[in-house]
Amino acid sequence: MKNIGIYRRVFPLTSEAFIQEQSHNMMRYQPTFISNTLLQEVPFNSIAVSQNDLLGIKQATFLLTRSPKLFNRLDTSTLALIHAHFGPDGVYAIPIAEKLKIPLLVTFHGYDITISRTALWRKGKFLYYQLIFHEEELKRKAAKFIAVSNFIKNKLLEKKYPNEKIIQHYIGVDTEKFTPGKKASERYILCxxxxxxxxxxxxxxxxxxxxxxxxxxxxxxxxxTGNLTNTLYNLTKTLDIAHRVRFLGAQPHEVVLNLMRGAEVFALASQTAENGDCEGLPIVINEASACGIPVVSTWHSGIPEAILDGETGFLVAEQDDINLAEKLDLLLSDRALGEKMGQRGREFMCEMFDIRKQTSKLEAIYDSLS
Known part of the structure; x- marks a missing residue:
């Protein structure tokens, strides 16, 4: 079994459970997580600048310098390659891969390639400055780039990433974990x-x-949850639906799974933000389909690659609340149609997005580089 490094600047994040899920399903590679800030212990080997850095000085230094010397145990690693998630992380992983003289693989997920670089600059975050300053270096030095959807692949090409280095690869969903369940006594749409x-x-x-x-x-x-929470709360009051909408905040993966199993419809009205920010392919949509519930979403980014319009759910134009309402109404009025679409959605997930199949394909990508 070969050892690989998986780089994520801050790890683990609740919203990125897919990274650990992917790692748990590797059969021929043993992951070591490399991060600047390790938020909690993980069931894998790990190396972090934050270890023995109580004042955060080393973490701040790494953010500024990208120096691999700040990783105490890095020299002893026997890694075949580094796999970084998100474009900015790829930039931070370049010096690590160079120090170890191993290939660098970078996955682009969405915002990291869709937000305009001017908008990234205005965000005022140093890691975004690093991406802007070193993006051409990343294009040259990374061995391969993974695009999580064909939409993201096209965005990489638009920004002049080398076509021969780009691999389109879907992140899988655990179809043995995300399975249909008994509908809840309460009827609800889940987002x-x-x-x-x-x-x-x-x-x-x-x-x-x-x-x-x-x-x-x-x-x-x-x-x-997020920076628009108060705005959304106020909107429910303006629309006089506050008593019909329950905001649960961020929830653990298991809670989300139980909510999906009990839902009648899953809805996500994704759209292109003003700064160009787009989805890559929201994994939560695939998880919902794997649970056998119909999905109502939008013709946005990679979503049409995972939702078969009229077959596993419905797609509407971005910001089209009228058509979105019609599709929700149709599924709530015809529960047999929803069940039929949900069943087909699960079949499609098992065919195209099963995490075991997709992780095996990921390991084949590793094979080509290591």
Missing amino acids: VGRHTQKKGIDTLLHAFAKITHKHPEVSLIQVG
């Missing part, structure tokens, strides 16, 4: 997404407000 502009939660709230009178027994449950 899981951070409170950011690209998630289009405001559009979903407007759509839901249009059908509440027709489905008085149906509620909307929303899981997530």
Whole structure:
């Protein structure tokens, strides 16, 4: 079994459970997680600048310098390659890969290639400055780039990433964990997404407000948090649906799984944000389909690659709350249709997105580099 390094600047994050899920399903590679800040212990080998850095001085230094010397045990590692998640992390992983003289693989997920570099600059975060300053170096020095959807692949090409280095590869979903369950006694639409502009939660709230009178027994449950939380709370009051919408905040993976199994419909009205920020392919949509529930979403980014319109769910135009309301109404009114779409959605996930199949394909990518 070969050893590989998986680089994530801050790890683990609740919203990125897929990174650990992917690692758990590796059969021929043993991962060592490399990070600047390790938030908690993980069930894998790990090396972090934050270890024995109580004042955070070394972490701040690494953010500024990218120096691999700040990793105490890095010299003793026997890694075949480094796999970095997200573009900025790829930039930080370059010196590590060079020090160890091993290939660097970088996965692009969404914002890291869709947000304009001017908008990234305005965010005022130093790691974004590092991406902007060193992006051409990243294009030259990384061995391969993984795009999580064909949409992201095209975005990489637009920004002049080398075509011969780009591999389109879907992140898998655990179809043995995310399985259909018994519907809850309460009827509800489920939405899981951070409170950011690209998630289009405001559009979903407007759509839901249009059908509440027709489905008085149906509620909307929303899981997530973010910088638009107060705005969304206030919108439910303006629309007079605050008593019909439950905001649960961020929730653990297991809670989300149980909510999916009990839901009647999953909805996510993703859209392109003003700064260009787009989804890559929201894994939560695939998890919902694997649970056998129909999905209503948008013709946005890689979502049409995972939702078969009219077959496993419905897709509407971005910011189209009228059509979104119509599709939600249709599924709530015809529960047999929803069950049929949900069954087909699960079949499609098992065919195209099963995590074991997809991780095996990922390991084949590793084989080609190590």
